[in-house]
Amino acid sequence: MKFICDAMLGKLAKYLRILGLDAVYTKDLKILEHYKGKTDAPYFLTRTTKKGGYERTIVIRSDKVREQLHEIRGLIRPFIDSAKIMNRCIECNIELVDVQKKHIEQKVPEFVYHQYGQFKECPRCGKVYWEGSHTTGMTELIREILEPEDTKAENLKEFTPMEEDTKYEV
Numbered sequence: 001m002k003f004i005c006d007a008m009l010g011k012l013a014k015y016l017r018i019l020g021l022d023a024v025y026t027k028d029l030k031i032l033e034h035y036k037g038k039t040d041a042p043y044f045l046t047r048t049t050k051k052g053g054y055e056r057t058i059v060i061r062s063d064k065v066r067e068q069l070h071e072i073r074g075l076i077r078p079f080i081d082s083a084k085i086m087n088r089c090i091e092c093n094i095e096l097v098d099v100q101k102k103h104i105e106q107k108v109p110e111f112v113y114h115q116y117g118q119f120k121e122c123p124r125c126g127k128v129y130w131e132g133s134h135t136t137g138m139t140e141l142i143r144e145i146l147e148p149e150d151t152k153a154e155n156l157k158e159f160t161p162m163e164e165d166t167k168y169e170v
Contacts, residue, residue: 001021003045014090017093020083021084032054046060069145080146092122
């Protein structure tokens, strides 16, 4: 499943990519015209409540990325493949490829090169990724998103596609 995030949701797009999801970040909403009427159309995630005419629009209420992920977790959870988590470039949205350590020595800090053994690289931008200490926080967030939802009514949040003349409410 593909997701398109508007200009107000750049961080959310990066986190969706961390979760292994195809998340396009765009300022040009003309991209949506390409998908109108298609059965495999992506979800359009936005913070604006203006009626845009795109059927699969989801309005995100929060301005904090963790809360944004919780708003849509019921929507995204079925599309998360554990084998693809942390396997997309957060800048380019391209799937990463394994790279031999000897090929990235000049691209990473010396400490990183000597401390870690496995690396991935973006075939488009050349950015190198490794499982450093920063992945602990990401792993915690990923578990949070994937764990079963609370049964307490006040913690339940479902996504609702925006209808023609209504605003998104939870």
